[in-house]
Amino acid sequence: MRILTATCAAVLMTAVSAAADEVAPDDVTFGEYGAVETSLTGTEGDAENGAMVMKTKSMGNCISCHQVSALSDAPFHGEIGPMLDGAGDRWSEAELRGIVSNAKNTFPESMMPAYYKSSGFIRPGDGFTGKAGEEPLPPLLSAQQIEDVVAFLMTQKEE
Amino acid sequence: MKLKALTAAAALLVAPGLALAGPDDDTLVINGETEMVTKTEAPAHMEETGISEIISGWHFRSDETQALEMDDFDNPGMVFVDIGMEQWETVEGSAEKSCASCHDAPEDSMTGVRAVYPKWNEEAEEVRTLAQQINACREDQMGAEPYGYTSGEMANMEALISLQSRGMPVDVAIDGPAQSTWEAGKELYYTRTGQLELSCANCHENNYGNMIRADHLSQGQINGFPVYRLKNAKLNTVHARFKGCVRDTRAETYSPGSPEFVALELYVASRGNGLSVEGPSVRN
Numbered sequence: 001m002r003i004l005t006a007t008c009a010a011v012l013m014t015a016v017s018a019a020a021d022e023v024a025p026d027d028v029t030f031g032e033y034g035a036v037e038t039s040l041t042g043t044e045g046d047a048e049n050g051a052m053v054m055k056t057k058s059m060g061n062c063i064s065c066h067q068v069s070a071l072s073d074a075p076f077h078g079e080i081g082p083m084l085d086g087a088g089d090r091w092s093e094a095e096l097r098g099i100v101s102n103a104k105n106t107f108p109e110s111m112m113p114a115y116y117k118s119s120g121f122i123r124p125g126d127g128f129t130g131k132a133g134e135e136p137l138p139p140l141l142s143a144q145q146i147e148d149v150v151a152f153l154m155t156q157k158e159e
Numbered sequence: 160m161k162l163k164a165l166t167a168a169a170a171l172l173v174a175p176g177l178a179l180a181g182p183d184d185d186t187l188v189i190n191g192e193t194e195m196v197t198k199t200e201a202p203a204h205m206e207e208t209g210i211s212e213i214i215s216g217w218h219f220r221s222d223e224t225q226a227l228e229m230d231d232f233d234n235p236g237m238v239f240v241d242i243g244m245e246q247w248e249t250v251e252g253s254a255e256k257s258c259a260s261c262h263d264a265p266e267d268s269m270t271g272v273r274a275v276y277p278k279w280n281e282e283a284e285e286v287r288t289l290a291q292q293i294n295a296c297r298e299d300q301m302g303a304e305p306y307g308y309t310s311g312e313m314a315n316m317e318a319l320i321s322l323q324s325r326g327m328p329v330d331v332a333i334d335g336p337a338q339s340t341w342e343a344g345k346e347l348y349y350t351r352t353g354q355l356e357l358s359c360a361n362c363h364e365n366n367y368g369n370m371i372r373a374d375h376l377s378q379g380q381i382n383g384f385p386v387y388r389l390k391n392a393k394l395n396t397v398h399a400r401f402k403g404c405v406r407d408t409r410a411e412t413y414s415p416g417s418p419e420f421v422a423l424e425l426y427v428a429s430r431g432n433g434l435s436v437e438g439p440s441v442r443n
Contacts, residue, residue: 076373130406
């Protein structure tokens, strides 16, 4: 029940924000090297919320694969992808937006899931049910959550 | 176990503050007498993968979990071997037969069987898994109902039969009539499924030894099936595990016993050719 309510709320929120200048997953323009220049929402990202998205298993779950010293209050950081300390030094905001949205446009062989993609999957499922899902699937993160994660990553500077 | 201090030291050397990557160097001896091959040279067909050594999942587990497999009195999977033995002797079906009616004692008739399955069946002209062969026996010879493909009864029977090959090297054939099935399984192994777009290879070929959240990724070997998992406190079959893995890529899974999973089982089993049969093994 609580999940249902949360889902309804999420649907409403999506509908509201979609009414603004949100770019749908299929409409995102990636540059030649995978960067996305334009904000997906037009609303500035919230780094604090981005940190929460990255730590939360049911959201970005980024720390499953990446170590991030600034998020060390959450346990069990993985070692699949590169460490993200200093990501804001190494990448521009547009590059980070591109990598978080669909890293395969930047690194073709990347294992990283595309967080803002809704179609073109092999055997797309309905979440973690194991049953078939119908494309377009809801992207793994919302447009604003992507912006929030990018905002957090931009704060990751070592110098 | 003795290696604990050494492992800790190695962890410090490798990367201060990080979990130790890679399998450990412990030795698996069961009941103080059966030495198991848990690391060995990769089979020739794996040359293109760049993996030169195949490693049992046992090496990727904690000392505490490893210890459970070293003594049959500690191995929670052995209870199910006993239940499997009761099933073996139970008369069922219209032919009023039990497994024992034709196959006598499993210690005599089932030695080496687990090691070569999945296997081409000449009569049926298909590659069959051990589970399919068990059910073919039940239906055709006993006139009994088949077991559910991933049911507890099936897992018990697989555990009983696997135990008769304990310590023998996995040796599934991948050429001849089995080759096309093997090729299909290989293709599946490298297919990135679901919304997470993950293949078996992403985790178990390219990242074994690494941590994904709190999980230590193994090579995904299946020489230890059926596996007693501490996580769900029961024996787990290969296809149930495959299904769980594919589900976790946010994909529409294949069904246990489907041609896809039969092919995948043959391919994955072949990546373990040379490792000892461990079933029933213990993992987390």
